[in-house]
Amino acid sequence: MLAIEGPPAGNADGYTDTEQLTQIMQQPRVVTGISTAPDAQASGATPLVRAHGVTLQYKTPDHLVTATYRVSFDIFPGERYVILGPSGCGKSTILKAIAGFLKPVEGSFTLKGKPVTGPGPDRLMVFQEFDQLLPWKTVLGNVMFPMLENGVSRADSERRAREALTKVNLGDFVDVYPHMLSGGMKQRCAIARAMAMKPDVLMMDEPYAALDALTRRKMQDELLQLWNDIRFTLVFVTHSIEEAVILGSRILVLSPHPGQVRAELNSPGFAYDARSGAAFHELVQKISFMLFGDRGGSH
Numbered sequence: 001m002l003a004i005e006g007p008p009a010g011n012a013d014g015y016t017d018t019e020q021l022t023q024i025m026q027q028p029r030v031v032t033g034i035s036t037a038p039d040a041q042a043s044g045a046t047p048l049v050r051a052h053g054v055t056l057q058y059k060t061p062d063h064l065v066t067a068t069y070r071v072s073f074d075i076f077p078g079e080r081y082v083i084l085g086p087s088g089c090g091k092s093t094i095l096k097a098i099a100g101f102l103k104p105v106e107g108s109f110t111l112k113g114k115p116v117t118g119p120g121p122d123r124l125m126v127f128q129e130f131d132q133l134l135p136w137k138t139v140l141g142n143v144m145f146p147m148l149e150n151g152v153s154r155a156d157s158e159r160r161a162r163e164a165l166t167k168v169n170l171g172d173f174v175d176v177y178p179h180m181l182s183g184g185m186k187q188r189c190a191i192a193r194a195m196a197m198k199p200d201v202l203m204m205d206e207p208y209a210a211l212d213a214l215t216r217r218k219m220q221d222e223l224l225q226l227w228n229d230i231r232f233t234l235v236f237v238t239h240s241i242e243e244a245v246i247l248g249s250r251i252l253v254l255s256p257h258p259g260q261v262r263a264e265l266n267s268p269g270f271a272y273d274a275r276s277g278a279a280f281h282e283l284v285q286k287i288s289f290m291l292f293g294d295r296g297g298s299h
């Protein structure tokens with residue numbers, strides 16, 4: 001099922017052709033190779049993460065900054081949920097709030113039906129690959145490290161670390177050091193480290209923003225492959241429309257500051273070959289129009 005929710009009342013500027021967009025989204029899948037997430041929405045499953053009318057603010061000595069205004073969305077198990085919007089629209093703030101570091105001034109976040117009241121190992125952020133692995137520890141040591149810090153016994157940490165590393169296809173690299181890994185392998189290691197903690201949801205905040213185009217593409221494909229292999233729930237933040245369309249099974253489009261929901265739409269999943277195709281470009285263009293109106297542009 002493909003669905004698009006229209007913009008909330010009073011938030012319709014620049015988004016006028018829902019019908020046309022719906023048609024594009026309802027075209028048959030263009031490629032195979034990237035499976036879509038299970039259609040949990042249709043089955044009426046409980047959302048893993050629910051944002052209900054969430055307004056997030058920062059209070060500084062001089063200002064009150066409203067980062068998001070009455071944002072609602074549901075994230076279901078196994079989704080690749082992308083939060084897309086221009087710089088300053090509150091994407092990182094939403095992740096901070098899901099992680100429990102920031103409380104909404106209005107509305108609520110729930111995780112598996114329970115209110116989010118603070119941080120917990122059930123929601124983990126995977127940071128950019130090059131600033132997170134400890135260079136003096138082996139791959140195994142890196143994956144064990146947060147578990148040991150959280151009071152898991154050495155034996156259990158090692159067992160869980162080896163399991164997670166096998167899942168991400170790094171079973172043969174447990175004894176090597178991060179500098180000996182490719183960028184993609186570092187990403188796998190970082191995800192294994194998070195997965196070993198058995199979180200409900202993994203979050204990534206613009207992890208590829210600083211990478212060159214080729215490396216970025218490689219990392220995106222690695223991430224999709226990994227998701228195909230192990231099906232975790234991913235919340236991915238980006239301000240790149242192309243990246244959102246490539247990576248997302250569902251995309252939340254936020255308006256510029258303060259972030260409000262402009263639309264939520266399904267992406268059919270575009271494998272590498274299909275990214276030069278018409279359907280891909282049409283979808284990118286449509287989202288671009290939604291965000292920027294006549295001005296176009298993808299960022």
Ligand SMILES: Nc1ncnc2c1ncn2[C@@H]1O[C@H](COP(=O)(O)OP(=O)(O)OP(=O)(O)O)[C@@H](O)[C@H]1O
Pocket residue numbers: 058059060065066067085086087088089090091092093094239257
């Ligand atoms: N610690 C803070 N104190 C005050 N204002 C903040 C703070 N962090 C963010 N903001 C403001 O909140 C708004 C949303 O910021 P946020 O970082 O969530 O945006 P973003 O969508 O992640 O942007 P980007 O794409 O540039 O990372 C912005 O106006 C920003 O200036």
Ligand SMILES: [Mg+2]
Pocket residue numbers: 091092093205
């Ligand atoms: Mg940000």
